[in-house]
Amino acid sequence: MITVENLSLDIHATPILRDVSFVIEQGKVFGLVGESGSGKSMTSLALMKLLPEGSLRSGSAMMDGRDLFALDEAAMCRIRGNEIGMIFQEPMTALNPVQTIGDQVAETLIIHGAATRREAMKLAREKLDRVGLDGARFPLDRYPHELSGGQRQRVCIAMAIALRPRLLIADEPSTALDVTTQAQILTLLKGLVDEEGMSLLLITHDLAVVAGVADHVAVMQEGRIVEQGPTEALFRTRAHEYTQRLFAASSHRPAREPTVQDEVLLQVDSVHRSYALPRRSLFGPSPRLEAVRGVSFTLRRGESLGLVGESGCGKSTLTRAILGLEVLQAGNIRLYGQKEISPRMPNALRAGLQVVFQDPYGSFNPRWKVSHLVSEPFHLMPRTPADARERISEALSEVGLRPSDADKYIHEFSGGQRQRIAIARALINRPDLIVLDEAVSALDVRVRAQILDLLARLQESHQMGYLFISHDLHVVRAITDRVMVMKAGEIVEAGETEAVFADPRHPYTRELLAATPTIPAHWIEGNRNETLV
Amino acid sequence: MLRFALQRLVSLTISLIVASLVIFFVIEIIPGDPAAYMLGMNARPETVAALQRELGLDQPVLTRYLSWAGGMLSGDFGTSYTYRVPVSELIAARLGVSLPLTLYALLLSTLIAFPVGLIAAATRGSALDAGIMGGTQLGIAVPNFWFAMLLVLFFSITLQWFSAGGFPGWDRGFWINIQALTLPAVALALPQASILARVMRSAVIETLGQDYIRTARAKGLSSRQAVVRHALRNALIPVLTIIGLQFSFLLAGAIIIENVFFLPGLGRLIFQAITQRDLIVVESVVMLLVFAVILVTFIVDLTYAAADPRLRRRA
Numbered sequence: 001m002i003t004v005e006n007l008s009l010d011i012h013a014t015p016i017l018r019d020v021s022f023v024i025e026q027g028k029v030f031g032l033v034g035e036s037g038s039g040k041s042m043t044s045l046a047l048m049k050l051l052p053e054g055s056l057r058s059g060s061a062m063m064d065g066r067d068l069f070a071l072d073e074a075a076m077c078r079i080r081g082n083e084i085g086m087i088f089q090e091p092m093t094a095l096n097p098v099q100t101i102g103d104q105v106a107e108t109l110i111i112h113g114a115a116t117r118r119e120a121m122k123l124a125r126e127k128l129d130r131v132g133l134d135g136a137r138f139p140l141d142r143y144p145h146e147l148s149g150g151q152r153q154r155v156c157i158a159m160a161i162a163l164r165p166r167l168l169i170a171d172e173p174s175t176a177l178d179v180t181t182q183a184q185i186l187t188l189l190k191g192l193v194d195e196e197g198m199s200l201l202l203i204t205h206d207l208a209v210v211a212g213v214a215d216h217v218a219v220m221q222e223g224r225i226v227e228q229g230p231t232e233a234l235f236r237t238r239a240h241e242y243t244q245r246l247f248a249a250s251s252h253r254p255a256r257e258p259t260v261q262d263e264v265l266l267q268v269d270s271v272h273r274s275y276a277l278p279r280r281s282l283f284g285p286s287p288r289l290e291a292v293r294g295v296s297f298t299l300r301r302g303e304s305l306g307l308v309g310e311s312g313c314g315k316s317t318l319t320r321a322i323l324g325l326e327v328l329q330a331g332n333i334r335l336y337g338q339k340e341i342s343p344r345m346p347n348a349l350r351a352g353l354q355v356v357f358q359d360p361y362g363s364f365n366p367r368w369k370v371s372h373l374v375s376e377p378f379h380l381m382p383r384t385p386a387d388a389r390e391r392i393s394e395a396l397s398e399v400g401l402r403p404s405d406a407d408k409y410i411h412e413f414s415g416g417q418r419q420r421i422a423i424a425r426a427l428i429n430r431p432d433l434i435v436l437d438e439a440v441s442a443l444d445v446r447v448r449a450q451i452l453d454l455l456a457r458l459q460e461s462h463q464m465g466y467l468f469i470s471h472d473l474h475v476v477r478a479i480t481d482r483v484m485v486m487k488a489g490e491i492v493e494a495g496e497t498e499a500v501f502a503d504p505r506h507p508y509t510r511e512l513l514a515a516t517p518t519i520p521a522h523w524i525e526g527n528r529n530e531t532l533v
Numbered sequence: 534m535l536r537f538a539l540q541r542l543v544s545l546t547i548s549l550i551v552a553s554l555v556i557f558f559v560i561e562i563i564p565g566d567p568a569a570y571m572l573g574m575n576a577r578p579e580t581v582a583a584l585q586r587e588l589g590l591d592q593p594v595l596t597r598y599l600s601w602a603g604g605m606l607s608g609d610f611g612t613s614y615t616y617r618v619p620v621s622e623l624i625a626a627r628l629g630v631s632l633p634l635t636l637y638a639l640l641l642s643t644l645i646a647f648p649v650g651l652i653a654a655a656t657r658g659s660a661l662d663a664g665i666m667g668g669t670q671l672g673i674a675v676p677n678f679w680f681a682m683l684l685v686l687f688f689s690i691t692l693q694w695f696s697a698g699g700f701p702g703w704d705r706g707f708w709i710n711i712q713a714l715t716l717p718a719v720a721l722a723l724p725q726a727s728i729l730a731r732v733m734r735s736a737v738i739e740t741l742g743q744d745y746i747r748t749a750r751a752k753g754l755s756s757r758q759a760v761v762r763h764a765l766r767n768a769l770i771p772v773l774t775i776i777g778l779q780f781s782f783l784l785a786g787a788i789i790i791e792n793v794f795f796l797p798g799l800g801r802l803i804f805q806a807i808t809q810r811d812l813i814v815v816e817s818v819v820m821l822l823v824f825a826v827i828l829v830t831f832i833v834d835l836t837y838a839a840a841d842p843r844l845r846r847r848a
């Protein structure tokens with residue numbers, strides 16, 4: 001259907017892609033996997049000829065005997081959205097906020113002259129129905145902000161398939177979504193390929209996602225395709241060393257020897273937190289949203305406790321409450337079994353509790369040096385310790401950075417290094433409890449494996465408690481002793497991690513586990529036996 | 534949308550009441566007795582007292598506030614101490630100059646700024662963009678009275694296309710007045726257009742970096758279509774804010790330009806009223822300006838909501 005040969009790309013003289021060649025067949029799913037910066041997205045943008053300024057491209061992309069790269073812009077405009085549709089990672093921002101979803105889907109049809117406005121609106125309705133947004137709940141005059149992330153991604157898909165393109169490019173289409181939503185979106189895409197006979201170029205960093213969907217897989221590293229082939233064969237053989245490393249990292253489980261002690265670090269007792277919603281009428285009472293409804297649990301020294309749940313389940317509110325940033329309506333949270341956590345808690349108590357957030361890019365002041373960033377928790381102490389400098393060096397060494405890094409700025413570090421700095425910042429006060437809020441979710445698999453090892457090692461040496469919040473069940477399974485599953489503000493299931501994963505009791509836990517993409521065990525097992533031989 | 538408008542209307546009314554109280558009492562505590570001022574240094578105390586009575590200045594403060602505010606609601610702004618004519622007549626006459634001038638200048642500024650800002654954004658980084666940016670920098674930096682004098686020198690004295698100043702009055706016909714207002718409007722519009730063009734440029738550039746523009750291109754829109762169909766409306770919010778601010782500023786802020794062109798506008802009226810302690814005129818004009826600003830803010834709020842559906846639900 002489309003044959004790409006020797007695609008090379010430089011942006012402002014920086015090499016991005018080198019000799020990328022692949023073939024996508026009609027009606028098949030082609031998976032392109034690799035870590036961030038490997039050139040996956042640039043490959044897809046090159047096909048669409050939507051590369052950033054300063055791009056220099058060579059090679060060819062043949063589609064029906066035409067070389068896409070040789071076409072002029074006007075001809076490309078006729079192909080985009082018509083013969084090649086594309087959807088992107090971030091559904092929250094991919095839609096124009098000031099246009100209705102009906103107009104945006106219809107625009108694809110109108111712009112290509114395929115329909116009058118009236119017909120286009122009718123077709124838009126059909127397409128939205130096709131992607132699972134029924135007319136009763138999702139009339140055409142809805143605006144994007146009235147929809148959830150998964151629903152918006154469906155609108156994007158409806159837009160991309162409105163003209164039944166022959167190739168659909170999906171760039172991390174489900175990465176920003178919850179597991180159950182991700183599973184639905186992947187099923188939808190797979191269904192479109194099967195029913196409409198279109199081809200799908202699926203770009204993802206997640207091996208398990210391609211395992212479940214793709215017919216063919218290519219593995220990308222630093223702008224080159226290092227290995228490609230039919231999915232199952234490639235997963236079983238893993239010929240290239242990089243592919244092996246990716247696999248090892250994605251199923252990596254740090255070596256942990258949990259030594260859970262009796263001392264209770266954190267005690268959460270029937271916590272309730274609700275928010276006032278906007279009034280329905282001018283003088284009516286404000287309805288309330290119950291974000292956390294009667295949550296209780298304890299966390300002991302040396303223990304790693306997981307908290308899983310989908311977005312909107314109350315995880316973040318609960319996390320904020322534990323950090324002492326929320327006023328509770330009922331219940332209480334105690335540190336060390338007796339000191340109460342609240343927005344007015346003393347600094348000395350706050351020092352015992354630190355947090356690492358998800359986004360290694362957004363959680364640092366870009367104008368501060370690393371030494372300043374890492375030593376920020378010193379504000380919680382009565383005075384800056386005399387050995388501040390040594391403690392900064394020590395904290396940086398502990399997370400695998402050099403003491404000399406203290407004088408650099410945050411933009412000089414990669415995502416993984418930044419997350420190490422975030423951990424160093426959390427460690428510097430020698431806290432007893434660290435809240436890890438999606439702390440490894442934004443990282444590539446190999447970096448994630450390193451950070452998980454680091455966390456396991458630090459826990460062992462410092463005997464800290466971890467509250468590990470994540471939507472990624474694989475990661476939670478790898479690093480926690482116990483796990484809690486949260487849904488609609490309540491803990492629906494809790495227990496030893498292995499027990500919960502092996503034998504989930506609550507239907508919601510089962511649903512989550514079923515939705516989590518996994519590489520079929522026998523694909524991996526087969527290889528392991530071979531290696532042993 | 535209707536509820537949004539009603540809520541805005543309620544807050545508009547409250548703002549007006551608060552503003553009227555502030556204006557009235559601030560002017561009350563300013564030293565200087567208008568009656569004494571009007572009668573001159575050598576006036577006898579009895580005469581001053583009689584005039585105070587005549588002007589109602591001997592009444593309690595609250596009574597005076599209520600009669601002033603109440604009168605204003607019914608269009609009775611009181612009588613000017615110095616001109617001895619109803620303030621409403623004075624203001625109406627001056628507004629007949631200032632309002633058209635403001636709208637004219639704003640229209641020019643918008644008509645210049647929109648395309649200029651868009652072109653600069655669309656060609657960002659190019660020589661054209663650099664030229665436009667340099668030009669707008671100059672437009673902001675040049676004092677507008679000086680620019681006004683250049684306009685007079687060139688268009689009135691050398692070319693003799695426009696009169697150098699004065700205002701014939703609306704009873705003398707439409708075009709002759711438009712002609713009289715053209716040079717002042719151009720002088721006023723230049724810095725405003727420069728500011729607006731820069732805001733427009735940065736707003737469009739920011740919008741062009743958004744994911745939904747990429748989505749639009751992936752749908753097959755050309756870059757021009759993407760700008761017109763998707764970027765423009767999203768870039769409008771900051772631009773509308775600036776236009777609203779500019780209207781309020783121009784309405785009374787044109788005093789220097791009014792002086793350069795001998796225009797009997799609101800700016801000159803309030804300047805004269807202050808120097809002559811004509812407090813009733815000052816109060817009324819200030820109140821009117823506050824009303825205009827609040828009204829414009831209200832209209833801008835409504836246009837926000839029209840431009841961006843996300844704002845409709847919030848109040």
